Amino acid sequence: MTRILFVCLGNICRSPTAEGIFTQHAKDAGLSHLTIDSAGTASWHSGKPPYEPMQDACRARGYDLSPLRARQFTAQDFYDFDLVLVMDQSNMDDVESLRPNNLNTPVQLFLEYANNTELTDVPDPYYTRDFDQTIDLVEMASVGLIASLG
Template identity: 55%
Template sequence: MAQRILFVCLGNICRSPAAEGVFRTLCPEVETDSAGTAGYHVGSPPYGPMQAAAGARGINLSDLRARQIKPADFGRFDLIVAMDGDNLQDIEAQRPAGAETPVRLFTDFAAGSGADHVPDPYYTRDFDGCLDLIEAAAQGLANSLR
């Protein structure tokens, strides 16, 4: 059972912090973190419109700060969850030799959604649609741990 989960998107200001925030409300006993494959926003809080959309659902993201994934994360986490296929490839490119930590697409846990990635609301502007999918995937992931 995964007890330390890292959620990863591109910049770590929309999808992955939202996924971390949603998941930690479902499973507060699981250690969570989030990161980006790119370092564009290191040290920044989640994007304001994502914080507002999450806050409207009772999910507080204000304590989170963007960081970039690093090879050491493969040793620190039991599961790394990518928001899309490009992020998954970028994560795998950093995998240290011998690291066996599974890397999965978050949408793998959103049974019946038909989605193969979590669309980036920084570009789509659909923060609520993104959160709907994140909530479905987070619930599926939580169920998989039970």
């Protein structure tokens, strides 16, 4: 069983989008052995659904984020997941600051799996308002991640 966690700042835009899109891609690829979740480095939105404009943009592309609820990343996640994929360098720094000693759970930028972009960070659509860009980038990285798990 492979356990993958997607992480962004508030867990209301980028990481739930990654969770929802990657879950659908994994299902379509027949990868039923995966455990997929998302979290935020901040607790501001814990228990809340994804940001409504993000949900609308995803829904328009066939992805349903409505069952998801935000939660905060904790040190326990290093034990509970095999791979932590962050949306930007700031998220990586925040996640790494919680790493327990002697734990080697990989933490990577999610866009390392996207072949068709020069970006390293997924821009935050809460601020950019470019929800479609986020979906495009997450779809590209999801395809690459699926291929790496193949």
